[in-house]
Amino acid sequence: MEQIGLWAGFILTLMVFSYLLGDNVLYRLAVYVFVGLAAGYIVIVTWDSVLVPWLNGTILRAGVGLGDIVTGVVPLAIGALLLLKASPRLGRIGSLALAFLIGIGTAVALVGAISGTLLPLVMATGTSPTVNSVNSLFMIIGVVCTLIYFQYVGRRAAAMSVRNLPVQALAWVGQAMIVITLGALYAAAILTSLTIFSERISFILARIGGS
Secondary structure, eight states, X not given: OHHHHHHHHHHHHHHHHGGGGXXXXXXXXXXXXXXXXXXXXXXXXXXXXXXXXXXXXXXXXXXOOHHHHHHHHHHHHHHHHXXXXXXXXXXXXXXXXXXXXXXXXXXXXXXXXXXIIIHHHHHHHHTOOGGGXXXXXXXXXXXXXXXXXXXXXXXXXXXXXEOOHHHHHXXXXXXXXHHHHHHHHHHHHHHHHHHHHHHHHHHHHHHHHHO
């Protein structure tokens, strides 16, 4: 069974990385296999590690009270409402649960972005040593120009909005920052993929050759 697993992993790895040659049947087949296995694994883990302990700790717990019942029923009700999204007639009812989840997720993400990213960034920039003042200034300029790039306020001229020259210059700087950042991320993603591919192939070949 170990040999079968190693060969299956080797073949599926090659099928996934065949996407480098273009979209093909082997790549799509490997993706379907991974998605199916991941979906089945998530269902099993969710049932065994989330739902059953949740029910045993709330609704099915000995000496359960009203608070425990509410705590156990509300998530199940929201999940049941989400299942109604599959029905064309009852989909609007399911949108209530979806709106609830999106609202809470947005609020949590916003608070996390402000308290965990923006405020520490501002404080670290303001208290940085003199040696890093150039880097701090460059970082502030990049953030400001990038935000200006996504600001489409301008004056109307010939039935169209035109930015003022200073704003347009700052927007160009922001666009250059975005291009450089995306290019660096794309290059890092390619290097990471090639590293993972080479390490994976070396591991599989070593295990197959060793056994």
